[in-house]
Amino acid sequence: MAIPKSAYPAPFNVTRASHVVITSRDLGASRAFYVDMLGLIVSDEDANTLYLRGLEEACHHSLVIKRAPEPVCERVGMRVYAESDLDAASEFLARRSMPYRFVEVPHQGKTLHFKDASGAPIELCARMDVKPRLVVAFDQFRAGAPHRLDHFQILTPDLQAVCDFYTAMGFRLSEFVAIDGTDDLVFAFLQRKGNPHDIVFANGGGPRLHHFAYTVPDASHIIHACDVAGRMGFNKNVEYGPGRHGPGHALFVYFRDPDGHRVELFTTHYQCMDIENEPTRWDVSYLANRPWGYPPRERWYEEASLFAGVKPNYPPRRAGPATLESLISSSK
């Protein structure tokens, strides 16, 4: 696969990963997990919806949880800078004959809905209602003290298509993992905001949401989040980590929420915004040789949240490496 070149200037100005909308069978259990334990802040709530944000976020929400009979991901959201960028985005989609529509979403400005090249439902908006930043509300810090939503990871069997699509929108590839000796991508880290990723795509049955990730201030918050989780009866929800990522370099821990959605806490990573920064390549065999710590449990590779109303496609099972886990294992 060829690494596509990012459009510059971008056809419209996506600024960052913004928010994710998931569903839950039990909002009380979600609240206990995300607010009482993990430390997110409630911006608003009603009988059917919980709007949460991180401690440094002035935007109304970065995580929306809706009551529903089945847990799915409804949509991932990104910000554009100005509403004029939404019009430019719709023109970009129209030129590609990709359907879109403008919708009204509570607490957001004009919002554009479409599906990306993987089939994942995306929304773009320029504005949200404003809430107080609690970045120095130290007396309200709990557990990991998650500060802001940073990125999403989505599984898809067709990484070529999503890379072509996102780089055409002006996303830059910061790092990628490829099968040794080939250009076949198994991980692609795409960014707009100047750190390694706003959205990551990994090889697997999809589109499915693998996880969304919040930053925490430092290593001690990763440990404290685990300790508080253990103390509050969420020890089984600590799925993987603490550990150190190879690509991206962050210290991480993954939790599963009561509905099975996966959320990562991680320490922030490096700035990446200069034109001379070429994408960093990692061979998949390298991933088998972790910086330290246990490998992920198999379910970390296999399980992910369905997108509402979107049937995933699975990579062909027989034509060589299929799942990420088997790719890594077969490379050892």
Next chain:
Amino acid sequence: MAIPKSAYPAPFNVTRASHVVITSRDLGASRAFYVDMLGLIVSDEDANTLYLRGLEEACHHSLVIKRAPEPVCERVGMRVYAESDLDAASEFLARRSMPYRFVEVPHQGKTLHFKDASGAPIELCARMDVKPRLVVAFDQFRAGAPHRLDHFQILTPDLQAVCDFYTAMGFRLSEFVAIDGTDDLVFAFLQRKGNPHDIVFANGGGPRLHHFAYTVPDASHIIHACDVAGRMGFNKNVEYGPGRHGPGHALFVYFRDPDGHRVELFTTHYQCMDIENEPTRWDVSYLANRPWGYPPRERWYEEASLFAGVKPNYPPRRAGPATLESLISSSK
């Protein structure tokens, strides 16, 4: 004073604060301070120049120290995204009848020199030579483990002029301090990269460079930097802090280098890139009421590095508040 509106789209794309060029009477003493003690990495050095970078930086240098009989700041540098942005920058300056010239600078791509509205010498470039990121070279971490240059602070008696100039270039005002009950600015935090500041201007005799600032991973690195400094005979170089900033919210400590240049280490602050984020206003009287900790020593307000060949102007002494310190004191 009116808060000016930022140009969007910007006339050219400045991406971030990039580097600073200072002079030293004794490069050996500078190396002992910045490398052996503070933990910066040597990218290159010869008999007359030391090129340093932070641990996460892939760019060739963020701090250049040249041997000279007198310690001054030669220039502060910013990045634009592409070389085409340099041409757009020269047109922007030409429209304002501001002199500029293109120059060759070692290890940098095409570079544009000019003086900003405060008279401070600025350089813009799109490219630098590439060096390995050492963000996970944990065995090379020393003291504060400074990760990347984040911002500059410059003193000037005319904040209105610099705010007009930088916002016309597309900089956004993230926070500002004004005299109570007025719009008279005493601090202006201007940013392009999506956190509170790439360049800060404060009221005072100028243009003079007050400090440049490197990020550190967390609070423990602030303490460790002080501890290592004390251990290595640099205890008197710890000028102010550790403390918690009001505006910007970071944990900080300021050092003076052997030539008197001031460098800040601080923990990173919040993301700030959405269109609805209005500048945060602080009354100057608020600054007298610190989150905790001692007030700065008087010299922190008064002393700053001269720019090479630029004579500073001082604010009128009699027409009310003059120095920042007197403004804050008189507001108590």
Next chain:
Amino acid sequence: MAIPKSAYPAPFNVTRASHVVITSRDLGASRAFYVDMLGLIVSDEDANTLYLRGLEEACHHSLVIKRAPEPVCERVGMRVYAESDLDAASEFLARRSMPYRFVEVPHQGKTLHFKDASGAPIELCARMDVKPRLVVAFDQFRAGAPHRLDHFQILTPDLQAVCDFYTAMGFRLSEFVAIDGTDDLVFAFLQRKGNPHDIVFANGGGPRLHHFAYTVPDASHIIHACDVAGRMGFNKNVEYGPGRHGPGHALFVYFRDPDGHRVELFTTHYQCMDIENEPTRWDVSYLANRPWGYPPRERWYEEASLFAGVKPNYPPRRAGPATLESLISSSK
């Protein structure tokens, strides 16, 4: 002054600094400071008394605050291992013709009251009621998360007398500060539990209680305690620090409570229990040369809590160095 030799075996087995009893004009304000802000745990309370402990403490109380019209320190408490040690202690005092009496104290076993060689009221007991250790109750950690009471500091004009007295009880001198070129003590660190101090005596008008000190888990808790204090309106209560001690080596911060009592939070220091460990000597001139950070405010040297009903004596003012501050200043 001669450094006295510690009795071995000790005439009775003091194990550690245990608790302090202070009075407050406003228990509500004390509770807000020590519990809501600083993070101590309430073991018991009634209309006139607040019993507090640190997170790792299984003993009923390490800080007792009683309602009273004037803020004083009633008594500092130490533990002996067994009740038989109390009898041995009373014999030790009787041999020295020092008054003592056995008293009943709520939540404590048999308790022995006496005044030490400085005139400070001391109590010894072997037992207390047991409370749950909250050392892993991470969801209850607040601010500095103070873990356990570690030591007291008392001012006295006669360090020779107290050193003779405490070493006769089996205390060991771990570190001391003396006037340059002499053996005149200005600080004496005395210990039983195997770290540098259970009780510290400093030259000054006394006996007065200078401070009592709680351990915190690490440097980040020192910073977080300051940050929470600032956020909750206690920024003026942060009296001195964060800083690094010379003697003892700990990272510290001192708070003043609403009644003016001083409490230190600090990171734990080194183990010190081998017979070959000779006391570490520091010249008082060395203290003027801090590892880093600001010197204490004058009031840190001068102000201290009176002991109930005990009139302090002040060192002679004219015969050379008197207060600790003047000693340190005059040595510069």
Next chain:
Amino acid sequence: MAIPKSAYPAPFNVTRASHVVITSRDLGASRAFYVDMLGLIVSDEDANTLYLRGLEEACHHSLVIKRAPEPVCERVGMRVYAESDLDAASEFLARRSMPYRFVEVPHQGKTLHFKDASGAPIELCARMDVKPRLVVAFDQFRAGAPHRLDHFQILTPDLQAVCDFYTAMGFRLSEFVAIDGTDDLVFAFLQRKGNPHDIVFANGGGPRLHHFAYTVPDASHIIHACDVAGRMGFNKNVEYGPGRHGPGHALFVYFRDPDGHRVELFTTHYQCMDIENEPTRWDVSYLANRPWGYPPRERWYEEASLFAGVKPNYPPRRAGPATLESLISSSK
């Protein structure tokens, strides 16, 4: 099994776990692991012996590594307070008809050799040569910055015998793990120095040395130790963790050295020295329910260092639970 009562006063005064003597096939590899990577300090070395200590230790050595064809543990060492305690110790052993002998050991005072009730070779001494404490030599901190040796863990099939023996010496049981519904011990934590353990015994084939443990200042040092290990090619040596212990409560990570000896780094735990502190009981079934994190690999349970010249006995395999791992597994 009955929990034995600790002798008070003790027949002689053991103060703390002191040192361990192991052998290595390759002292260069040992030095690279313990010094260059882990951060221990070299006190002395010659062609056949490496004497190491932690950063806060003033004693000459806490880890002695001797060149030998096979890696074994020669001996674990404890301190008594005075040399008179060694004589009392020999009388204690003589009364029990346990062989002992006084030996000369370099850098140590008079030293007493014997085997404890598990058959493990122990040495006692009161004195060692003195080396500078490096507790504030921050510029020499590396990786985990191990501060002091804290405890040993030994496997033995007969926990009753060792508990009887050590409590007769005045050791106190701080925590223990027993098979549910019985008093059959599978873990016994025994202490003299006032924190939960100087020596731990666990059910298993023995006597074998399971691990020795050094304290580190805080959680960030646990992570940094792993990061440095990974960076320096020791990622496979990170055997288990980081994780949070149930009993003892510390944050831990276990490494295997190049010879297979196991060393733990952990954050210090709670003070435990009051007479009312009854041993904390844990059911073995509780251990299956970790605070968070992965369970240990099987080899963590099974593998341990042989003692020189001591053939281990294994618990009977058929009479129910045998190894610790099977006990924990069978209790799920």
